[in-house]
Amino acid sequence: MEERWSNEHVLSLAPDQASLKAAGKLSAPAPWTDAGWGGGALWGACKGSGKTPYFPCVDLSGPAYRCTCPSRKFPCKHVLGLLLLWSAGSPAVAEGAEQPEWVAEWLAKRRDAAEQKAVRQQERRESAKDDAAAARRAGQRAARVAAGARELRLRLADGVRHGLADHASGGWEEVAARMVDAQAPGLAARARELAHTPQDGLLEEYALLHLLAGAYGRVDELPAPLAATVRTRIGFSTGADEVLAGPTVRDRWHVLGSRDTADDRLTTRRIWLRGAKTGRPALLLSFGSPGKAPEVALPTGRVLEADMAYHPGARPLRAVLGTRYGEPEAAPPGPPAGVSPAEAVAGYGEAVADDPWLDAWPAVLGAVVPVLGPEGWQLTDGRSAVPVRHGSAPEQALWRLAAVSAGHPVTLFGEYGHAGFAPVTAWSADGRAIGLGQ
Structure with a gap:
């Protein structure tokens, strides 16, 4: 059983002097029936001016209070009176009594609410840990990519210094593997392509790759759209959910064409569209396992009304299809408008x-x-x-x-x-x- 509270403790809970004075009149056994305490709770029925008594209850572990009276004071005079009666050790409050159903239900709701609150707090703590871990991983990857970009710039500068005639012995497959280790797949792909670039196009490819690696070195100083382009070219990806959480463009999208390409790892489908009102082009990418067609399929020549969300970049093109407003329908007669x-x-x-x-x-x-x-x-x-x-x-x-x-x-x-x-x-x-x- 819980220890009884002292009279001073109870008096300290009163919201004001008026409540104390009113509670004093209710601290005698006369107005009380069915009062008891046990299982961490104190309860009773207090006769009022009407036919129906008031039912105050106290969760002693909280403490927390409830009463059926209309008072806006907290705790009310009935709760204070019951607490005073209990603290005085009055036999009118049965010790170890079985809790009435209404008391048990109230305590159960409080326990459920407390458990849900604890779960939410734990989820927030775990989310904070996950966010911290994600931030730590992002920082580690950024450092690796930056180191890889610096190494790539040195290799490109050495290649120019020694002459492009020695390009074939540049070991670009090895360089590409180093960029994979640096978690920069975009740099790795471009470095791998250098091994197969014709001699007359080498200087251009060297320059573009050197520019990209150098841009990542100062990516935090670039305008946001250009910085997004650099990160994408380096190999950082943005999830579809994150893209759709940003701004969208609603239009009637004319499907201009599609093309599937396949290799040993996956099938890639590209679908190009153009907004009838905005004139903006959009490219949808979808992927399937080898020998299996990607899920997204839009017939060429049809029109689809939908929201489109663009991946961030200096020249947004790749997009994610958002909410549709119907099935694809026939385009207006004739070909789309073109340019010279x-x-x-x-x-x-x-x-x-x-x-x-x-x-x-x-x-x-x-x-x-x-x-x-x-x-x-x-x-x-x-x-x-x-x-x-x-x-x-x-x-x-x-x-x-x-x-x-x-x-x-x-x-x-x-x-x-x-x-x-x-x-x-x-x-x-x-x-x-x-x-x-x-």
Whole structure:
């Protein structure tokens, strides 16, 4: 059994003198019935001015109080009177009595609330530990990446110092492995590509890779969009949930084309869209295990109303599909609006000004004719032309494009970059979308 509280302890709980005076009148056995204490609680029934008595109760472990009276004072006079009666050792309060059901229910609710509070506090403590651990891991990775970037810059500088003629002996596979150890997969991929870069393109690739490694060295000083681009190029990723938690763009998105590529590890699907109202391009990436198609599938030539959230960057393109507002529906008759080859080149130039490591930018070419010349396929509108990027589409797909054109202008979607135009979708004279996939 709990120890009885002293009279002084009880009096110290009174919210004011008026409550003390009123409680004094209730500290005698006369108004009380069914009073008892046990199991950490004190309870009773106090006769009032009405027919129904008031039922005060005290959780002695809290302490905590409750009473059925309408008083806004806490504790009320009935609770104080019961406590005074109990502290005086009055036989009117039965010691070790069995708790009434209403007392047991109140105590059970309090225990449940206390347990839930303890669970929440523990979860917060564990979350704080997880956050601290995540911050520690992020700091460790940042330090490793920074060290890897510094090492890569030295290797690139040595390569230039010794002459690009010795490039083949540069050990770039070993350098790529070092970047993997530094948790910089983006740097590793670019370093690995150097081993297969033609001699006439080496200096450009050296410069871009040196620029990227140097940019990470001062990434905290860069504007936020450019810093995000650098981190992405280095190999830091942003989860879809985190992207969707940011701002979204609602539009009617025209599906311009899609393409699947596969290797030994996974199948990658790229879906390009363009907002009808905003004109913004968007690229959706989805992945599947070898031999299995990715889950995201949007038919080319259809229109989808949806929210789109973009990954952070200086030139946002990759996006995550958010809330849909219906199933894909037919696009308006005819091909999408396009630009001239000269405008596509200018558009890529503007994009590269924001992101120097950008290989290509989506573009819809309007009214171009595919022409096969001595140096390969060209796309021309009669005033300007762009070359078709070597290997961007199978030869039979380019002849199919020529057949669709039949010497007449067609609308063509693809990506234009420094290596030329990579065609993805063509629109025939009757407005049908024809994929030119690999």
